[in-house]
Structures are given as C-alpha cells and as structure tokens.
Amino acid sequence: PKMFQLYVHKDKELNRSMVERCKAAKFDALTLTVDTIVGGNRERCLRSGFTSPPKITPTSFWSYAAKPAWGLNYMFRDRFELSNLKDHVSEGTSVPNSVADYFTNMLDQSLDWAMAEEIAKDWGGEFCLKGIMSVADAKRAVDIGATAIMVSNHGGRQLDGSRAPFDQLAEICDAVGDKLDVICDGGITRGSHVLKALSVGAKACSGGRLYLYALAAAGQGGVERILSLLQAEIERDMKLMGVTAVDQLNRENLRFR
Ligand SMILES: Cc1cc2nc3c(=O)[nH]c(=O)nc-3n(C[C@H](O)[C@H](O)[C@H](O)COP(=O)(O)O)c2cc1C
Structure with missing residues (x-):
C-alpha cells in the first residue's frame, strides 16, 4: 500500500495539489503530520550548520573532504530538489534551509482540528494523524473520521522532554484500539521492538x-538489507516466543516496571 505524508503548508494551492496528485496516483492512505507546525530546537543541527541542500561551511567542507566518494557523488549526480515543492516555492530547490527554518517559515501554524477534518473529508479515504501522544487527542482523531493514528513524538526531534511513544501506547490502544488502527512510531530498530509494540496492542x-x-550508508541496497534483517528478526523472535501469527501477541508477553 502507498501512504503519502502531508504537511499543511501556508500555500493552500500547494496543499491542494499534493492531495490531488495522491488521488491521481492512487495512493491508498493519506497521513497528516500534526506535531510539527514549528521546528523543534535541534541543537545538533545548529551546531553542525546542517541545511538541506547542504551549505559549504568550514566544518562541512572538512567533513565532505574526509569522505570523497560521498562528496563527489553529491556534486555530480542529479541536483537536489524536493520534487513536490519545486514548482511552488524556491525552498523546494536550491535555497539552503535548516529543517527548523523550513517548518517555521513554510508550515501553517493555524492548523487545527477543523482543518484536519476538512483534509480528511477532501481526501475521502484512509486517513491517519501522525503525532498523537494522548488519549484525548486519540479520541478526537476518531471523532474527525481518522481511520488510523501514529502514536509518535517525531522521533524525539520536536518537543524536548516528551515521553516515548511506546510508553503512551497501552492507554491509547485501550481507549481507541477498536475504533482505528494504532501505529507505534519511533525508536523501532529491531524485530523485538515491533513484537513488543504489537503485544501492547498496536x-x-x-x-x-x-x-x-x-x-544514507548504502542506498537502496541498504534499505533492502535492513528490511530483510527486520523481517528475519520478527520471524525468529516469534518462533522463539512460540507464536505462529501476530494476532497471538498480547500483553501477557510483557512485564511493565
Ligand atoms: C531525517 C528525517 C526526516 C524526517 N522527515 C519527516 C517528514 O518529512 N515528515 C514526517 O512526518 N516525519 C518525518 N520524520 C519523522 C519520522 O517520520 C518518524 O516519526 C521518526 O523518525 C520516528 O523515530 P525513529 O527515527 O526513532 O524511527 C523524519 C525523521 C528523520 C530522522
């Protein structure tokens, strides 16, 4: 299944065009990210001067020089662009932008429940809200017609001090798990992490x-490798747990401290 992740930009035409393109390309689901109307204060990005596309600074120059294959590949391959944005805003192409600046300048900070509901209606299909962290918001997602939520704190990259999605999962699954699909997002690096989240109710x-x-390390081949490792870990761990189907996973597998 194909799922498109949407940010609500200030440019309403851009928002509309992305949703229309998703319909035309027969995407199965639309996910609206709701935890990012402003950029988190990403201190590591500030320290390193990270922008997209990259800006050459004394530090980044030495970093690229130390990895010549990466640097040459970057310079001589197709130009960097954000394809969905390039026809609408200069930030889609060559303007180096920090991630925080992008969010703060481009995204619509007036995003609210009414706007989310309108997008869900315009889309008319499977609709997910990404960035839900509380039972109250999960219930409200049901009310506006969402068919899924991603319990997520954006990988801990937005609100400093927010809880881990996994720690919020049980109460959210108990409240709405029978009304929409609950997806646990963040901190998943091993098959056993997936099995724990499914055991809770995701x-x-x-x-x-x-x-x-x-x-980043190995391109498409790297992604294929990591996905095959994840699948192998899930299957091996299920065998070790004596489980033959994911619907047999339940909270009996876990002890909460
Ligand atoms: C480099 C990077 C780019 C991301 N871009 C987006 C994005 O465009 N939209 C979005 O909703 N989340 C974005 N995220 C957040 C991820 O979708 C996800 O919520 C988060 O990474 C989960 O945590 P994990 O990295 O521990 O798996 C991004 C994360 C990273 C690391």
Whole structure:
C-alpha cells in the first residue's frame, strides 16, 4: 500500500495539489503530520550548520573532504530538489534551509482540528494523524473520521522532554484500539521492538532512522538489507516466543516496571 505524508503548508494551492496528485496516483492512505507546525530546537543541527541542500561551511567542507566518494557523488549526480515543492516555492530547490527554518517559515501554524477534518473529508479515504501522544487527542482523531493514528513524538526531534511513544501506547490502544488502527512510531530498530509494540496492542509500527541510516550508508541496497534483517528478526523472535501469527501477541508477553 502507498501512504503519502502531508504537511499543511501556508500555500493552500500547494496543499491542494499534493492531495490531488495522491488521488491521481492512487495512493491508498493519506497521513497528516500534526506535531510539527514549528521546528523543534535541534541543537545538533545548529551546531553542525546542517541545511538541506547542504551549505559549504568550514566544518562541512572538512567533513565532505574526509569522505570523497560521498562528496563527489553529491556534486555530480542529479541536483537536489524536493520534487513536490519545486514548482511552488524556491525552498523546494536550491535555497539552503535548516529543517527548523523550513517548518517555521513554510508550515501553517493555524492548523487545527477543523482543518484536519476538512483534509480528511477532501481526501475521502484512509486517513491517519501522525503525532498523537494522548488519549484525548486519540479520541478526537476518531471523532474527525481518522481511520488510523501514529502514536509518535517525531522521533524525539520536536518537543524536548516528551515521553516515548511506546510508553503512551497501552492507554491509547485501550481507549481507541477498536475504533482505528494504532501505529507505534519511533525508536523501532529491531524485530523485538515491533513484537513488543504489537503485544501492547498496536496494529503496526513505523520509523524513520530505522531505514534512513541504511539509506544514507548504502542506498537502496541498504534499505533492502535492513528490511530483510527486520523481517528475519520478527520471524525468529516469534518462533522463539512460540507464536505462529501476530494476532497471538498480547500483553501477557510483557512485564511493565
Ligand atoms: C531525517 C528525517 C526526516 C524526517 N522527515 C519527516 C517528514 O518529512 N515528515 C514526517 O512526518 N516525519 C518525518 N520524520 C519523522 C519520522 O517520520 C518518524 O516519526 C521518526 O523518525 C520516528 O523515530 P525513529 O527515527 O526513532 O524511527 C523524519 C525523521 C528523520 C530522522
């Protein structure tokens, strides 16, 4: 299944065009990320001067020089662009932007429940809210017609001090698990992490660094390798647990401290 992740930009035309393109390309689900109307204060990015596309600074120059294959590949392959944005805003192409600046300048900070409901209606299909961390918000997601939620704190990259999604999972599954699909997002790097989340009551897991590190290190082959390792771990651990189907996973497998 194909799922598109949408940010609500200030540019309403851009929002509309992305949803229309998803319909035309027959995407199965639309996910609206709701935890990112402003960029978190990512101190590591500030220290390293990270922007996208990269800006050459004295530190980044030495970093690229130490990895010549990466640097040459970057310079001579197709130009960096954010394909969905390039026809709408200059930030989609060549303007180096920190992630925090992108969120703060481009995204619509007036995003609210009414807007989310309108997007769900416009879309008309499977609709997921990404970034839900409380029972109250999970219930509200049901009310506006969401068919799934991602329990997520954006990989801990937004609100400093927020709890881990896994720690919020049980109460959210108990409240809404029979009304929509609950996806546990964040901190998943091993098959056993997936099995723990499914045991609590999640329908699925998702992640970012899980595949992005593999992508950065080894491209498509890296992602295929990490996914095959994850699958092998899930299957091996299920055998070790004496479980033959994921619907046999339940909280009896876990002890909470
Ligand atoms: C480099 C990077 C880029 C990301 N970009 C997006 C994005 O465009 N939209 C989004 O909803 N989440 C984005 N995320 C957050 C992930 O979707 C996911 O919520 C988070 O990474 C989960 O934590 P994990 O990295 O521990 O798996 C990004 C994460 C990383 C690391």
